[in-house]
Amino acid sequence: MIPFLDLKAQYQSIKPEIDAAVLGVLGSAQYILGDEVAAFEREFAQFCNVKHAIAVNTGTSALHLALLAAGVGPGDEVITVPFTFVATVSAICYTGATPVFVDVDPVTFCMDPSKLEAAITPRTKVIMPVHLYGQMADMDPIMEIGERRGVKVIEDACQAHGAEYKGRRAGSIGLSAGFSFYPGKNLGACGEGGIVVTNDDKQMETMRMLRDWGQSERYHHVIKGFNYRMDGIQGAILRVKLRHLEHWTEARRSRAKLYDAELAGSTRVAPPIQATDRRHVYHVYAVRSADRDLIREELSRANIQSGLHYPIPVHLQKAHEDLGYKSGDFPASEKAASEVLSLPIFPEMTDDQVQTVADTINSGGQRKAA
Numbered sequence: 001m002i003p004f005l006d007l008k009a010q011y012q013s014i015k016p017e018i019d020a021a022v023l024g025v026l027g028s029a030q031y032i033l034g035d036e037v038a039a040f041e042r043e044f045a046q047f048c049n050v051k052h053a054i055a056v057n058t059g060t061s062a063l064h065l066a067l068l069a070a071g072v073g074p075g076d077e078v079i080t081v082p083f084t085f086v087a088t089v090s091a092i093c094y095t096g097a098t099p100v101f102v103d104v105d106p107v108t109f110c111m112d113p114s115k116l117e118a119a120i121t122p123r124t125k126v127i128m129p130v131h132l133y134g135q136m137a138d139m140d141p142i143m144e145i146g147e148r149r150g151v152k153v154i155e156d157a158c159q160a161h162g163a164e165y166k167g168r169r170a171g172s173i174g175l176s177a178g179f180s181f182y183p184g185k186n187l188g189a190c191g192e193g194g195i196v197v198t199n200d201d202k203q204m205e206t207m208r209m210l211r212d213w214g215q216s217e218r219y220h221h222v223i224k225g226f227n228y229r230m231d232g233i234q235g236a237i238l239r240v241k242l243r244h245l246e247h248w249t250e251a252r253r254s255r256a257k258l259y260d261a262e263l264a265g266s267t268r269v270a271p272p273i274q275a276t277d278r279r280h281v282y283h284v285y286a287v288r289s290a291d292r293d294l295i296r297e298e299l300s301r302a303n304i305q306s307g308l309h310y311p312i313p314v315h316l317q318k319a320h321e322d323l324g325y326k327s328g329d330f331p332a333s334e335k336a337a338s339e340v341l342s343l344p345i346f347p348e349m350t351d352d353q354v355q356t357v358a359d360t361i362n363s364g365g366q367r368k369a370a
């Protein structure tokens, strides 16, 4: 069997370090926030090349805090894409603001900057591009439009730890950015986790308070806040894993390169395209195919797991039908949702496994899995 990802293999590869980190927190009894989380915040900020990082309990909370600190609330509009994980849109809804969608670029599947300006209204408070699959959105035109129209930009970097755009790290370009440490993300906790990063001192102060009941000091609640704190054990585990992340990212990129080569001549699938000005970190390796469902079936028969990210765009989800969108509103997103197929990719994956997946696709499912 070739799994979609292998969290057990990752744990086995660094078990002594992880076990020691967890035991350290158990001994220190700093179960919520504490020294390990504070150290992780400093190290992750450095990793993103930003001034501040505020560790929280999920990526969704990270996006929620970033929006609140930017002043988003009821009556405001936040522009994002419909081709994303639903949490992007949920975080906007939590603030009471209205999500407004613009379609994605048909090649990168990230926000199409040429569609952005038409979606801006006097109520637009924030633009939230998503760095989908680990490749950053086209940030220069998005930032230019935001600055010219007086609208802030917040990055949904939940899939893009270590990704770069023209040499700049994900999270370092917008006013702030949210990352997720859901276990399957490129940097994953052993449970839930997330973080917000920013270069802005004022945003940082507000988000720190919001994360911990709106306190300026103990029992002085100056704003209405949340319990969005990160666990000490997750902070300690993430510190260990962060030290391995660059190595893991390079392993993902080399697996992707091998897939690219093996699938280059395929008549059945089109490999993903990496924009030349970006460093793709391949959280997801998604091919496109008109025969997506058939190929998924063939892979499954060959004992190869695959995934769909995402089969239904958010504007067509029942939960968000109140927004009033309909089928046909975002053709590039709808086409992508019907064609994408995510192949297994993880740092511990072997070249042989990549070869087996590619051969199975190229041979129409005739090849037996190793």
Ligand SMILES: *Cc1c(COP(=O)(O)O)cnc(C)c1O
Binding pocket: 058, 059, 060, 061, 084, 085, 087, 088, 130, 156, 158, 159, 179, 180, 181, 182, 193, 194
């Ligand atoms: C994972 C993810 C989130 C939410 O992160 P959680 O930690 O699961 O709350 C938000 N946006 C995108 C694009 C994601 O992939």
